[in-house]
Amino acid sequence: MLGELLDNVRQRHPLIHNITNYVTVNDCANILLACGASPIMADDLGEVEEITALCAGLNINIGTLNARTIPAMLAAGKKANQLGHPAVLDPVGAGASRLRTDTALRLLDQVRFAVIRGNISEIKTLALGGGSTQGVDADLGDAVTEDSLEEAVRFAKGFARKTGAVIAITGAIDIVADGERAFCIFNGHPMMSRVTGTGCQLSAMTAAYITANPDRLLEAAAAAVCAMGVCGQLAHQRLGELDGNSTYRNDIIDAVYHLNGETLEQKANYQIF
Amino acid sequence: MLGELLDNVRQRHPLIHNITNYVTVNDCANILLACGASPIMADDLGEVEEITALCAGLNINIGTLNARTIPAMLAAGKKANQLGHPAVLDPVGAGASRLRTDTALRLLDQVRFAVIRGNISEIKTLALGGGSTQGVDADLGDAVTEDSLEEAVRFAKGFARKTGAVIAITGAIDIVADGERAFCIFNGHPMMSRVTGTGCQLSAMTAAYITANPDRLLEAAAAAVCAMGVCGQLAHQRLGELDGNSTYRNDIIDAVYHLNGETLEQKANYQIF
Amino acid sequence: MLGELLDNVRQRHPLIHNITNYVTVNDCANILLACGASPIMADDLGEVEEITALCAGLNINIGTLNARTIPAMLAAGKKANQLGHPAVLDPVGAGASRLRTDTALRLLDQVRFAVIRGNISEIKTLALGGGSTQGVDADLGDAVTEDSLEEAVRFAKGFARKTGAVIAITGAIDIVADGERAFCIFNGHPMMSRVTGTGCQLSAMTAAYITANPDRLLEAAAAAVCAMGVCGQLAHQRLGELDGNSTYRNDIIDAVYHLNGETLEQKANYQIF
Numbered sequence: 001m002l003g004e005l006l007d008n009v010r011q012r013h014p015l016i017h018n019i020t021n022y023v024t025v026n027d028c029a030n031i032l033l034a035c036g037a038s039p040i041m042a043d044d045l046g047e048v049e050e051i052t053a054l055c056a057g058l059n060i061n062i063g064t065l066n067a068r069t070i071p072a073m074l075a076a077g078k079k080a081n082q083l084g085h086p087a088v089l090d091p092v093g094a095g096a097s098r099l100r101t102d103t104a105l106r107l108l109d110q111v112r113f114a115v116i117r118g119n120i121s122e123i124k125t126l127a128l129g130g131g132s133t134q135g136v137d138a139d140l141g142d143a144v145t146e147d148s149l150e151e152a153v154r155f156a157k158g159f160a161r162k163t164g165a166v167i168a169i170t171g172a173i174d175i176v177a178d179g180e181r182a183f184c185i186f187n188g189h190p191m192m193s194r195v196t197g198t199g200c201q202l203s204a205m206t207a208a209y210i211t212a213n214p215d216r217l218l219e220a221a222a223a224a225v226c227a228m229g230v231c232g233q234l235a236h237q238r239l240g241e242l243d244g245n246s247t248y249r250n251d252i253i254d255a256v257y258h259l260n261g262e263t264l265e266q267k268a269n270y271q272i273f
Numbered sequence: 274m275l276g277e278l279l280d281n282v283r284q285r286h287p288l289i290h291n292i293t294n295y296v297t298v299n300d301c302a303n304i305l306l307a308c309g310a311s312p313i314m315a316d317d318l319g320e321v322e323e324i325t326a327l328c329a330g331l332n333i334n335i336g337t338l339n340a341r342t343i344p345a346m347l348a349a350g351k352k353a354n355q356l357g358h359p360a361v362l363d364p365v366g367a368g369a370s371r372l373r374t375d376t377a378l379r380l381l382d383q384v385r386f387a388v389i390r391g392n393i394s395e396i397k398t399l400a401l402g403g404g405s406t407q408g409v410d411a412d413l414g415d416a417v418t419e420d421s422l423e424e425a426v427r428f429a430k431g432f433a434r435k436t437g438a439v440i441a442i443t444g445a446i447d448i449v450a451d452g453e454r455a456f457c458i459f460n461g462h463p464m465m466s467r468v469t470g471t472g473c474q475l476s477a478m479t480a481a482y483i484t485a486n487p488d489r490l491l492e493a494a495a496a497a498v499c500a501m502g503v504c505g506q507l508a509h510q511r512l513g514e515l516d517g518n519s520t521y522r523n524d525i526i527d528a529v530y531h532l533n534g535e536t537l538e539q540k541a542n543y544q545i546f
Numbered sequence: 547m548l549g550e551l552l553d554n555v556r557q558r559h560p561l562i563h564n565i566t567n568y569v570t571v572n573d574c575a576n577i578l579l580a581c582g583a584s585p586i587m588a589d590d591l592g593e594v595e596e597i598t599a600l601c602a603g604l605n606i607n608i609g610t611l612n613a614r615t616i617p618a619m620l621a622a623g624k625k626a627n628q629l630g631h632p633a634v635l636d637p638v639g640a641g642a643s644r645l646r647t648d649t650a651l652r653l654l655d656q657v658r659f660a661v662i663r664g665n666i667s668e669i670k671t672l673a674l675g676g677g678s679t680q681g682v683d684a685d686l687g688d689a690v691t692e693d694s695l696e697e698a699v700r701f702a703k704g705f706a707r708k709t710g711a712v713i714a715i716t717g718a719i720d721i722v723a724d725g726e727r728a729f730c731i732f733n734g735h736p737m738m739s740r741v742t743g744t745g746c747q748l749s750a751m752t753a754a755y756i757t758a759n760p761d762r763l764l765e766a767a768a769a770a771v772c773a774m775g776v777c778g779q780l781a782h783q784r785l786g787e788l789d790g791n792s793t794y795r796n797d798i799i800d801a802v803y804h805l806n807g808e809t810l811e812q813k814a815n816y817q818i819f
C-alpha cells in the first residue's frame with residue numbers, strides 16, 4: 001500500500017508551493033525533486049495566492065518567519081483552502097517565542113491543514129494553545145518512547161479530531177494519526193537529528209505525498225514519514241569512517257532519489273493502533 | 274576560443290554582485306568560487322549601489338523576489354549601467370505570477386542587460402510582455418527540440434535585437450543568441466533538471482564569464498553555457514549506483530572547479546547558425 | 547588544554563542563537579550540530595529577544611544585513627548583554643558599504659561582544675571607524691604574513707583592549723588576541739577560501755566554544771580557530787582527484803563532526819605572543 005503512494009508521487013510529480021525558512025530551503029527543494037515532485041518557493045504577499053493557485057499543494061514552515069512573510073502564509077493557506085489544495089503546517093519552534101506560537105495558532109485558526117508535522121514539543125504547544133518548548137529540537141523529557149507511546153497516540157488522535165488534520169509527531173518513534181487510527185513508525189536513525197532540516201525536508205515531502213494521494217491523507221503522510229526514516233537508515237549504512245553529518249545530509253537525499261515502492265514496502269516498520 | 278574565455282575568468286577573477294534567491298544562493302556562491310570568480314551577495318536598497326560599484330559585474334535573479342528587494346534590483350541595475358558593468362537577468366518564474374512578470378518587464382524596461390538567461394517559457398513571457406508559464410520549470414510543450422530549433426533560433430535572435438541583450442534559452446538544447454548569430458548547444462544531461470538551481474548557478478557563472486570577457490559577450494555567454502553542460506556530463510559520469518541528485522549537485526560544482534580551457538574546447542558541442 | 551575546551555562543547559551542547567546571512571546559514575547550522583552544539587536561527591524583531599533568552603550564546607553576522615534585520619541584531623545583542631550571554635560579531639564585508647560599516651560600528655557601540663571575528667580588512671575597518679575593504683575577501687595587500695605578523699599582533703591586542711573583546715583575525719595566519727596575549731595559528735589550508743562561508747561557519751562555531759567555556763574566552767576562541775583549521779587540513783587530505791570545493795565543503799563539516807580533543811591537541815599549530 002505505501003509503495004503505491006510513493007509511486008503516485010513519481011507518476012503525478014505534483015508542484016508544491018513552499019513558504020519556508022531560509023536555513024533548510026535548498027534541501028527542501030532538492031528532496032522534493034528527489035521524490036519526484038517539483039518545488040516553487042515564493043513568500044511575497046504580492047504573489048503567494050497566484051503561486052498557490054498554480055501549484056497542487058502547499059507547505060508552510062515557520063522556521064524563520066517574519067513580519068513580512070506571516071501575512072503571506074495566511075493568504076496562501078486561505079487560497080489553498082478555497083481551491084481544495086492540501087496544505088501542510090510545520091510549526092518549527094512553536095513554543096520558543098510568542099511570535100512563533102501565536103503565528104502557528106493563527107494559521108491553525110484561519111487555515112484548514114491536511115497535515116501538521118512537528119516534534120512532540122511543538123505539537124503540544126499547539127494543542128495547549130501556548131506553553132514552552134526548547135527551541136527547534138524536541139524537549140527530551142517529552143520524547144515519545146515505548147513507555148509513553150500509548151499516551152502519545154491518544155494525544156495525537158485527540159488533536160487530530162480537534163483540528164481535522166492528520167497529526168504527524170516525529171522523533172525516535174513517529175506517530176501519524178487521524179481521529180481514528182495511528183501509525184507508529186519505528187524507522188529512522190538517531191543521527192538524523194545531527195543534520196539540520198530533516199524535519200523541514202520531511203514536511204516538504206509530506207506535502208508531495210498527500211498532494212499525489214489526496215483521498216488517502218493518513219496513509220500518504222505515514223508513507224512520507226516511513227520513506228524519510230527508511231532513507232535515513234539506508235543513508236546511514238553508506239557512511240564511511242570519515243563521513244559525518246554533511247555527507248549524511250547528501251546521502252539521505254540521494255536515498256530518497258532512488259527509493260522505490262518495493263523497498264519502501266519492505267523496509268517500512270510500523271504498527272497501526 | 275571558448276577555452277580562452279574560461280581562462281580569462283580564472284586570471285581576472287571578477288567580483289560579482291548577486292541579488293538572488295535564498296533557495297540556491299549558496300550554490301551560486303560556490304560555483305562562482307569554483308570557476309575562478311568571487312561572489313558578494315547584498316540586496317538592501319541601502320547598500321546595493323555601493324556594492325555594485327565595488328564589483329565588476331552584476332547578476333539579478335528574481336527567484337524569491339519581494340517588495341523589499343525589487344527596488345534594490347532596479348537600483349543596482351541602473352548603477353551597473355551607469356558604470357558600464359555587464360549585468361545578467363535571470364527571470365525565474367516569469368509568467369508564474371504577475372509580480373514576477375511585471376518585475377522582469379520593469380527590469381527590462383529600466384535596465385540594459387548584457388545577457389538574459391531563462392528557460393523557453395520564461396523568455397517567451399518576457400517577449401510577449403506577459404502570458405503564462407508553469408512555474409520555474411520549462412513548460413514541456415514549449416521545450417526546444419530538434420524540430421522546433423529553427424523557430425527557437427529565430428525567436429531568440431529577434432528578442433536579442435529587440436532588447437540589445439544576448440539571449441540564453443536553456444533546456445535540452447540551449448540557444449545563446451545575439452541579433453546576428455546563435456550558438457545551439459548540445460551539452461548537458463537530463464538529470465540536471467533534478468538538481469535545484471542549476472539554472473541559477475549558470476546565470477551566476479555567466480555573469481563571471483561576460484565580466485571577464487566584456488568585448489565578447491555572445492561568445493562568453495555561450496562558453497558559460499557550454500561549461501555548465503560539460504560539467505553536468507562529467508559529473509554524471511562520476512555518479513555511483515547509490516548517488517542521487519544531492520551528490521550530483523556537489524559533483525557538478527566540483528567539475529566546474531576542475532574544468533580547464535582545454536577540456537572545455539574538447540567537449541563543447543555546439544553549432545553556430 | 548584546547549582539547550578540553552572542545553570536549554566541553556560536546557558535553558554541554560550549547561544552544562546558539564544565530565542572526566546570520568542567507569548565503570551560508572545552512573552550513574552554519576550543520577557545523578554547529580557537527581561540533582556538538584545546537585542552532586536556532588531567528589531574525590525578526592518580534593522574537594529575537596525571547597530567542598536570545600532561550601539560548602546560551604549569540605552569533606551576529608552581517609553578511610546579508612537589511613533594514614528589517616539590523617534592529618533585530620541590536621535588540622538581540624543588548625538582550626545577550628543583559629543576560630550575560632557571550633556574543634560573537636562577524637562583520638562580513640565591513641568597509642564594502644557604508645551600511646555595513648555603520649551597522650558594524652553601531653553594533654560595537656551598543657553591544658559588548660565577547661569575540662569579534664573577521665579578516666584583517668574587516669577588522670581594520672572597525673578599528674579605523676570606517677575605511678574601505680575589498681568586499682568579503684581579505685584585501686591581499688593587507689594579508690597577515692610572517693613579515694607583518696608582529697605588527698598585526700600589536701594591532702589585534704590594541705583593538706582588543708579598546709573593545710574589551712577577543713579579536714580573531716583570520717587568514718593565511720590567524721591571530722586570536724585579548725589585550726594581553728595573542729595566539730598566532732598556523733593551521734588551515736589555502737583552498738578553504740574557495741568554499742563560501744568558512745569564515746561564517748567559524749564564527750558560529752566560535753560562539754559555541756565560548757558559550758561552553760565562558761571563563762576562558764581567549765582560549766576558547768583560539769580552540770575554535772584551531773579546530774576549523776585542523777579540519778580544513780584533514781578534509782583536504784581526503785580529497786580525491788576529481789573533488790573540488792563542493793566536496794571540500796562537506797568534508798570540512800564532516801571533519802568537525804569527528805574531531806575530538808586528542809586530535810585537536812595533537813594537530814593544533816600555534817604560538818603564543
